[in-house]
Amino acid sequence: MYQNTPTDIPLVDTLVAAGAGTQAQLNILWRLSYVEASLLGYTRTALWDGGGDSNYLSSFTGTDLDYQPTTIGTNMTSEILGSGTAAYPVSVIIPTSIKAIFDEVVAQATLSIANDTTYQSSYPRFKYVYDQFATATLVDRFTQFWRTFNYNLLLLLAQDPYLVSFVASYEGALDSAIDPLGSPRTTTSYRRMPRVATVAGLPGLRC
Numbered sequence: 001m002y003q004n005t006p007t008d009i010p011l012v013d014t015l016v017a018a019g020a021g022t023q024a025q026l027n028i029l030w031r032l033s034y035v036e037a038s039l040l041g042y043t044r045t046a047l048w049d050g051g052g053d054s055n056y057l058s059s060f061t062g063t064d065l066d067y068q069p070t071t072i073g074t075n076m077t078s079e080i081l082g083s084g085t086a087a088y089p090v091s092v093i094i095p096t097s098i099k100a101i102f103d104e105v106v107a108q109a110t111l112s113i114a115n116d117t118t119y120q121s122s123y124p125r126f127k128y129v130y131d132q133f134a135t136a137t138l139v140d141r142f143t144q145f146w147r148t149f150n151y152n153l154l155l156l157l158a159q160d161p162y163l164v165s166f167v168a169s170y171e172g173a174l175d176s177a178i179d180p181l182g183s184p185r186t187t188t189s190y191r192r193m194p195r196v197a198t199v200a201g202l203p204g205l206r207c
Contacts, residue, residue, distance in 0.1 A: 026051030069165035073097045081106065081149060085114070086142035088129065090150045094157075098168040105175045105182075112181040113145040119181065121148045145180060152178040 018025035030048035034056075037044035057063055075096040082089040094102050113119060119141040121127050126147035128136040156177050157164060167173045175182040 070169045082146040088143045090146040104171045
C-alpha cells in the first residue's frame with residue numbers, strides 16, 4: 001500500500017451508502033458519467049442512463065459535456081432597456097452574436113424588476129439625477145435597475161473575450177453575471193466558471 005493512500009474516500013462511502021443496484025446509486029453513477037466524459041474526453045457511457053433525472057441537467061450546461069463557446073464577432077447591436085417603464089431608459093450596445101441569449105436574460109430581468117417593488121440599486125450613482133444646481137432627485141426603480149444591469153454588462157464585456165464567449169452561451173450564466181436580481185450566484189461567479197456542470201451532492205468531487 002502506498003504511504004499516501006487515503007484511508008477513506010467520501011465518494012466511495014456515498015456509493016456504498018446508496019446501496020448496490022439501487023436507483024439512488026444508479027443516479028450517482030449516471031451523474032458521474034457526465035463528469036468522466038467531460039474531464040477525460042471520453043464518449044459518455046449510456047450504461048447508467050436508467051438513473052437519469054431532470055434536476056441534474058437543469059444547470060448552465062444542460063446535456064453539454066462542457067461549456068460551449070459563442071464566437072464574439074465585431075458586429076454590434078444596440079437595444080433600449082426599460083422602454084415603457086423606466087423614466088430614463090438605458091441604451092446598450094452588445095455583440096450581435098450574443099443577442100439571442102441576451103434577449104432571454106432581458107426578458108427574465110424585466111419580469112424580476114416588475115415584481116420587485118422595493119428594488120434599490122446598490123450604486124448611489126445610479127439612483128439619482130441632478131439638475132443644474134446639483135440637486136439630487138431619486139429616480140424610479142426601473143431606471144436604477146437597468147442602469148445597474150448595463151453597468152454589470154459593461155464589466156462582463158471588458159473581460160477576456162475567451163471568458164465572455166463561454167458566459168454568453170448560456171442564459172443562466174449570463175443572467176448570473178449581469179442581472180442585479182438574477183441567480184443567487186454572485187455576479188462575479190463567471191470569473192471561476194466550472195469546467196463541467198455542478199456535481200451537487202457528491203462528496204469528494206469539486207468542479
